[in-house]
Amino acid sequence: MKNNIIYFLLLSTMLWACKKNDMMPYSSTDNVYLRYLDKDGNQDTTTLSYSFAYNPSLAQDTLWIPIVVTGPRVSRNRQFNLAVVDSLTTAIQRTHYEPLKASYTLPADSATLRIPLILKNTDESLANKSVTLGLRTVSGGDFAGDMPLALRTKKYIFSNRLEKPAWWMYWGQLGDYGRIKHQLFLIGSGTVDLVDLSKPNAYMEIPRSLYYIDNFRIFLKDPGTWIARNPAKGYVLVKKSGSDDYEFYSEAAPNKRFTLKYFAQVNGYFFIDESGKQIII
Template sequence: MKKLLTYIIIGSACFSACKKTEEQLYTAQDNIYFDLNFKDLSGNNRRMDSVMYSFALFPEKSVDTVWLPVRIAGMRRSEARSFRIAVDEKATTAEAGKHYKSLEKEYIIPADSGVAKVPIILFAADPALTSKSVRLKLRLVPTEDFTVTNPEYDSAKVIFSNRLEKPAWWATWQGELGNYSRVKHELFIRAAGVNELPVAFDAQVLPKVLFAIRRFKNFLASPISWVADNPQEGYTLEPAGAGKYNFFSITNPGKKYLLELNPADNRYYFTDETGARIV
C-alpha cells in the first residue's frame, strides 16, 4: 500500500511538472535573431557578424539590395507577425538617404513561416565610396510578437563601398594580367565576363582562365571596337573632346572611365587611379 501511494504521489508530481513545462513551452514569447550562420570548409557552423558588399563588382548597378535573414526561435504561427530593426547610430558611418534607404517601421514574418529576408537597399552615388567603406549597424528591437534575448545574435553589420581591393588570385595570374590597379581590376570585371579567377593554378581551369584574360586583353587593345561588337554587354562611349571618350554602362552612367588617344601609337588607353596608362 505504501508503494502504491508513493507511485501515485510521484505520478502526480510528474504530471504537474510536465503540465507546467508544457504551459511554459507554449506560452513563452518567441525570440528573433539575425541568422548569419554558415558552414566552413570543415562543416562546422560559423557566425558572421558582417556582410561585405562592393558596387565595384557590379558596374551596371547604382542601387542594389543586400538581404539579411531574420529567423524566429520558437513556434511558427498561423498568422503574420511583425518585428522591428533599429540603426545603431553610434556604430554606423553610413548616412540614411545618401548611402542607404531608411528602414521600414516594421517588417513581417509571414504566416506559417519561421524566417524573413530583410531588404537593405544600398546606394552607390557618393563619390567617397570609391576611396572608403561605410558601415551600417542594425539591431533587432523587441515587439509585442517577439523578444530579443541573445546579444550575440541581435545585431548585424553591412559594410559596403564602391572600390575593390587586390584579390589573392591576381598574384597567381599577374604574368598575364600585369601590375595591379583598382581601375584595371574594375575594367577586367567589365570585359572578361567573370568577377574572379582561381587562386591556385589548375590545369583543368586553365582554358577558361586564359579565355577570360584574352577577352580582357582584346578589350584593352581596342575598346571602341569592343563596345561596337558587344552591344549585349550594355556599355557605350560618349565623346569627351580632344580625342577623348567616356566609357560607361548605360544602366549606371555615373561611373565613367576616361579613354584617351595616344598619338605616338594611335591607340586609345584608359588610365588608372595613379594616372598611369593601363596596358
C-alpha cells in the same frame, strides 16, 4: 508479491514523470536574428559589401535581409524591430538608404522572413568614397533582444565604386587588388566574377575562370586589338597631346578614362593603377 507491488508503483511513477516532462510547454523567450552564413555554414559576421559600379544606371537597389526566429511558430502575426547602429554607420538616411520601418511583421506560422533594405545611388560622392550602415535586431514588439550581438548585427559597406570581391583572394594570377585593375577586368575579361574556390563543386568552374583571366591578360597587353575585335562595346584609344601615352575610355562615358602609359625601357605600354603603378598579371 509485496516486492512486485513496489516495483509496479515505482515504474508507474517514472512513466508518469516522463509523460509530464514531455508535455512541458516551451517557455523560453523568443528572439529574431540576422542569418548570414559563411562557406562552412557558420554565422558570418564579416562586413557585406555592395557597389553600384556593377549597375551604374540604377538609382537604387534592394538588399534582402534574412531574418530567423528562435522559438516555435505561432498562429498569429508577430512584430519585431530592426534598428540602425549609429556607431557602425556613416550613411545618411534618405540620402544613402531608405528609412527603416518602425516595426516589421512576421506572418503567422512563419519562422523566417526577408525584409528589404533599399540603398540609394543619388549621391555623386559615392563614386569616390564608401559609406557604412550597421543594422541590429533589438528588443521590441513580440521579441526580445537577448541573443549575442554578433548574431543580431550586420554591417554593410556600399558605394558607386568597386570593392574587393570575395573571390579575388583565390586567384593569385590577378596579383594585388586595385580598383582600376578591377574596372579593367570587368571590361576586358568577359565576366564580372570568377569562381569562389571555397564553394562546393568550385573545381568545375576553374577552366571557365582561367579562360576569363587569359582574356584579361590579352586585353592588358594589347587593348588596341581588343577594341578592333569588340567595336560594339564602344571603347577607344586616344593619344594624349604632346605625349606617347594614350587614354582608354568608353565613348558613352568619356569622363571616365584610363591611362595607357609608354615605358621606353621596355618599349611597351602599360595601364596605370590608382597608385601610379603598372597593371600586370
